[in-house]
Amino acid sequence: DTEVTQTPKHLVMGMTNKKSLKCEQHMGHRAMYWYKQKAKKPPELMFVYSYEKLSINESVPSRFSPECPNSSLLNLHLHALQPEDSALYLCASSPMDRGLQAFFGQGTRLTVV
Amino acid sequence: AQSVTQPDIHITVSEGASLELRCNYSYGATPYLFWYVQSPGQGLQLLLKYFSGDTLVQGIKGFEAEFKRSQSSFNLRKPSVHWSDAAEYFCAVGLNAGNNRKLIWGLGTSLAVNP
Numbered sequence: 001d002t003e004v005t006q007t008p009k010h011l012v013m014g015m016t017n018k019k020s021l022k023c024e025q026h027m028g029h030r031a032m033y034w035y036k037q038k039a040k041k042p043p044e045l046m047f048v049y050s051y052e053k054l055s056i057n058e059s060v061p062s063r064f065s066p067e068c069p070n071s072s073l074l075n076l077h078l079h080a081l082q083p084e085d086s087a088l089y090l091c092a093s094s095p096m097d098r099g100l101q102a103f104f105g106q107g108t109r110l111t112v113v
Numbered sequence: 114a115q116s117v118t119q120p121d122i123h124i125t126v127s128e129g130a131s132l133e134l135r136c137n138y139s140y141g142a143t144p145y146l147f148w149y150v151q152s153p154g155q156g157l158q159l160l161l162k163y164f165s166g167d168t169l170v171q172g173i174k175g176f177e178a179e180f181k182r183s184q185s186s187f188n189l190r191k192p193s194v195h196w197s198d199a200a201e202y203f204c205a206v207g208l209n210a211g212n213n214r215k216l217i218w219g220l221g222t223s224l225a226v227n228p
Binding site: 004031033040041042043045048050055056088090092094100101102103104105106107109 | 149157209214218223
């Protein structure tokens with residue numbers, strides 16, 4: 001199994017809503033990532049978890065809250081988002097060796113209204 | 114500072130023509146290099162990677178890339194492009210320094226294929 005599964009595929013939320021994005025992998029990777037991507041732009045790193053501990057937070061606003069319940073799961077909790085947060089949110093995982101070869105999920109297309 | 118440059122923002126080729134997408138990097142150590150492809154609304158798929166060894170690497174979908182240390186380049190090539198190759202292509206360098214593990218991305222090259 002070389003897949004990273006993200007749910008939901010699409011999400012529309014109001015600015016006062018609370019929602020969560022979910023990501024799952026069963027490749028035994030101990031590094032997991034959240035990225036935000038705008039159209040025609042490269043992905044922007046948001047968070048990195050290494051061995052289930054947050055190792056990188058790229059100065060992301062607190063309305064985004066990551067969580068890594070175990071080595072297979074990664075969540076991104078969303079609260080009080082702004083319309084400019086609308087984007088494709090990508091989850092990825094990689095082994096701790098092998099030079100950060102990242103496996104990406106298909107993403108969640110988030111629209112904030 | 115580490116960086117990746119993809120000089121061509123947009124390229125159009127005819128189906129069946131050859132393709133070369135350029136990538137230059139700035140990195141102090143031996144780089145881990147990647148090419149990813151992204152179709153509209155999709156995630157990123159790894160085309161190929163270079164870690165060490167043979168500088169000409171083969172990837173999926175008939176793509177290859179050559180690592181040239183002297184030119185700090187990792188250009189992607191395909192001898193004959195298919196219409197389904199139209200997509201966004203990203204070159205990336207892997208940064209792995211202690212807790213600082215991340216990919217540094219180029220801005221991407223958008224490939225259009227004429228029938």
